[in-house]
């Protein structure tokens with residue numbers, strides 16, 4: 001029988017190999033959906049001296065800052081997310097060690113013309129990128145999957161009506177706990193409501209109970 005250490009080392013090397021294939025991916029560029037000058041895949045390897053993360057965060061797509069710094073949630077939204085996860089039992093210093101970051105699509109989609117935010121990846125981009133996500137879940141076998149934002153939530157939990165309907169609840173499937181969260185960006189007015197912040201706090205209590 002293989003030891004846990006052997007199995008862990010095998011999963012780590014499979015994850016690093018998968019990340020390499022994601023970083024080399026140009027499916028959307030080849031299909032004319034993305035411009036390689038501004039959009040390249042983001043897939044960070046796990047920290048070398050840390051156990052393999054058992055928490056997987058799935059967002060919509062990397063932002064421009066994450067692409068430039070090769071580090072997701074590097075800005076103000078990341079600070080808020082670190083605050084939340086600290087309530088969920090993940091110390092700030094372990095943010096990048098205990099959480100593995102992924103997204104529905106792994107390339108920055110660019111700005112939405114004439115609007116403040118980034119473009120939502122098209123259904124075609126989502127479909128092209130989905131096999132990477134499925135492979136990642138099989139490789140990492142996370143205990144908890146944090147679904148950040150409605151696109152990630154609906155991709156995994158179906159056509160939920162709103163953030164209010166699901167934040168603070170959890171869904172256990174295939175021994176994984178799916179936890180919906182809003183995006184922590186200051187752009188979201190949803191977070192101005194005290195009742196919604198209480199729902200985020202409930203989600204963090206659930207996270208704490210799973211690890």
Ligand code: SF4
Pocket residue numbers: 022025026027028029034040041105106107125128129
């Ligand atoms: S969004 Fe996904 S499928 Fe498309 S090029 Fe980037 S990594 Fe590849």
